[in-house]
Amino acid sequence: MSKTVHQRRPPASVAVAVDLVIFTVRDGRLQVLLIERGNTPYRGQAALPGGFVRDGETLDATARRELREETGVSADSLHLEQLRAYSEPDRDPRGRIITIAYLAIGPDLPMPQAGTDASAAHWTPVSPILDRQIALAFDHEEILRDGLERARSQLEHTTIATAFCREPFTIADLRQIYEAVWGVPLDPSNFRRKVLKTKGFVKPIGERRLPDIGRPAALFHRGLAEILTPPLMRSGTASISREEM
Amino acid sequence: MSKTVHQRRPPASVAVAVDLVIFTVRDGRLQVLLIERGNTPYRGQAALPGGFVRDGETLDATARRELREETGVSADSLHLEQLRAYSEPDRDPRGRIITIAYLAIGPDLPMPQAGTDASAAHWTPVSPILDRQIALAFDHEEILRDGLERARSQLEHTTIATAFCREPFTIADLRQIYEAVWGVPLDPSNFRRKVLKTKGFVKPIGERRLPDIGRPAALFHRGLAEILTPPLMRSGTASISREEM
DNA sequence: CCGACTTATGGTCAAGCTCACCTAAATGAC
DNA sequence: GTCATTTAGGTGAGCTTGACCATAAGTCGG
Numbered sequence: 421m422s423k424t425v426h427q428r429r430p431p432a433s434v435a436v437a438v439d440l441v442i443f444t445v446r447d448g449r450l451q452v453l454l455i456e457r458g459n460t461p462y463r464g465q466a467a468l469p470g471g472f473v474r475d476g477e478t479l480d481a482t483a484r485r486e487l488r489e490e491t492g493v494s495a496d497s498l499h500l501e502q503l504r505a506y507s508e509p510d511r512d513p514r515g516r517i518i519t520i521a522y523l524a525i526g527p528d529l530p531m532p533q534a535g536t537d538a539s540a541a542h543w544t545p546v547s548p549i550l551d552r553q554i555a556l557a558f559d560h561e562e563i564l565r566d567g568l569e570r571a572r573s574q575l576e577h578t579t580i581a582t583a584f585c586r587e588p589f590t591i592a593d594l595r596q597i598y599e600a601v602w603g604v605p606l607d608p609s610n611f612r613r614k615v616l617k618t619k620g621f622v623k624p625i626g627e628r629r630l631p632d633i634g635r636p637a638a639l640f641h642r643g644l645a646e647i648l649t650p651p652l653m654r655s656g657t658a659s660i661s662r663e664e665m
Numbered sequence: 666m667s668k669t670v671h672q673r674r675p676p677a678s679v680a681v682a683v684d685l686v687i688f689t690v691r692d693g694r695l696q697v698l699l700i701e702r703g704n705t706p707y708r709g710q711a712a713l714p715g716g717f718v719r720d721g722e723t724l725d726a727t728a729r730r731e732l733r734e735e736t737g738v739s740a741d742s743l744h745l746e747q748l749r750a751y752s753e754p755d756r757d758p759r760g761r762i763i764t765i766a767y768l769a770i771g772p773d774l775p776m777p778q779a780g781t782d783a784s785a786a787h788w789t790p791v792s793p794i795l796d797r798q799i800a801l802a803f804d805h806e807e808i809l810r811d812g813l814e815r816a817r818s819q820l821e822h823t824t825i826a827t828a829f830c831r832e833p834f835t836i837a838d839l840r841q842i843y844e845a846v847w848g849v850p851l852d853p854s855n856f857r858r859k860v861l862k863t864k865g866f867v868k869p870i871g872e873r874r875l876p877d878i879g880r881p882a883a884l885f886h887r888g889l890a891e892i893l894t895p896p897l898m899r900s901g902t903a904s905i906s907r908e909e910m
Numbered sequence: 911c912c913g914a915c916t917t918a919t920g921g922t923c924a925a926g927c928t929c930a931c932c933t934a935a936a937t938g939a940c
Numbered sequence: 941g942t943c944a945t946t947t948a949g950g951t952g953a954g955c956t957t958g959a960c961c962a963t964a965a966g967t968c969g970g
Contacts (some may be wrong), residue, residue: 432720869925876946878945
């Protein structure tokens with residue numbers, strides 16, 4: 421910050437929190453990690469995991485700590501990026517709380533161990549939330565929507581899709597990530613061509629046969645590239661228009 | 666926010682501020698609005714304009730207020746978007762201050778009226794800052810770099826370039842924006858074709874002859890579109906690689 | 911072992927877009 | 941008029957895209 425002239429005016433007293441939008445793809449559907457609130461307000465309702473910043477802690481550190489404490493997920497090994505700040509004065513009935521939302525993306529994770537803080541955490545498909553069949557506490561639905569749009573956009577321009585996959589993975593695994601997040605079917609052949617043409621996206625190794633049925637698929641690790649050039653754009657085949665966005 | 670289980674642990678006491686990266690293009694160069702700091706720390710050094718959030722104020726409102734107070738710029742009529750939060754515990758020697766940076770973009774603006782709070786504000790070309798010939802206070806250089814990268818990226822995917830232009834403008838005006846922000850020359854003919862092909866980017870009207878020399882150019886207003894499909898990508902002609910990014 | 915089925919992989923082809931040029935048009939300076 | 945300059949518009953090779961087809965390599969049920 422950097423006030424120059426009129427210095428007088430006490431800074432407002434605000435609390436700063438971090439909320440997490442944690443996505444994964446399980447059985448072909450995009451899912452988000454929610455907790456059931458144990459305290460008022462919104463007691464018993466679903467909410468994004470989160471918590472207050474502590475002294476001497478960066479927001480990134482807060483995000484990693486909450487990830488561990490509330491969900492039992494090891495902070496490394498998954499993609500974590502800042503989304504944005506939410507600051508409506510009345511967004512939290514308890515008082516003035518500004519929250520900085522984070523987007524986290526990981527492979528289908530080992531889930532909540534009972535007995536830990538994470539016991540209230542559970543994966544929930546995203547669609548019923550978007551369709552307003554499940555209501556979230558606070559302004560968390562808005563945060564979720566923003567997080568989803570960010571994730572969809574990042575899939576176009578970066579290689580984060582690989583963060584959804586446990587290594588090693590097949591091209592089909594990767595394609596299913598795109599299909600689940602974008603909500604559209606993609607042509608397997610064309611998808612494959614684009615992924616393989618983009619240098620540094622994926623790196624081949626051996627073979628496998630896991631499919632209960634069908635030809636075995638080649639396996640890959642993540643490549644070194646972070647940014648996709650050219651971008652892998654949605655829009656192509658099916659209709660995205662309905663849904664929301 | 667949404668703590669569930671262990672509620673005990675007092676929220677850290679933090680102040681929340683907003684800092685502004687305000688860009689414009691003047692005589693072909695990208696410039697940023699800086700103020701000279703009047704108080705310690707970093708007294709006399711250049712810094713981004715900014716200030717503390719007040720009670721009951723959203724961050725957007727803070728950004729608009731500071732824009733007006735510190736720079737004399739009317740908040741409407743220019744593009745304003747949130748960049749991200751900066752939270753290193755020691756980023757400000759005065760104490761724990763988390764800042765949310767905003768990116769603002771406007772046409773070559775009427776500048777600082779002496780006598781107002783804005784008297785310390787002045788436009789500065791961006792390049793000498795990137796080249797470390799001018800040092801900014803706090804972590805403002807990092808914020809500036811992030812703001813620049815966001816602006817460059819937004820030029821690819823959205824129509825904000827028109828926010829740099831005073832209406833009405835010519836295709837050449839628009840092209841100079843791209844050249845100044847991206848730092849690369851563009852082919853006038855190809856640029857024109859892409860802009861005109863993208864529906865909703867610009868909207869034609871009459872003619873004008875402002876060039877001291879040369880054929881008169883058609884004039885345009887901003888179109889209705891916000892998003893560019895397809896994106897207008899950099900990379901094409903010259904080398905971007907060096908610089909920073 | 912055989913054929914049906916499933917999924918992966920690979921190829922083809924027309925349409926569209928990009929980039930690097932080239933040419934024409936419109937103006938002021940001389 | 942001629943020239944320099946800038947806008948406007950065109951052309952063609954090369955690449956990418958999307959739709960679609962063909963083949964490969966497995967499993968499964970007989």
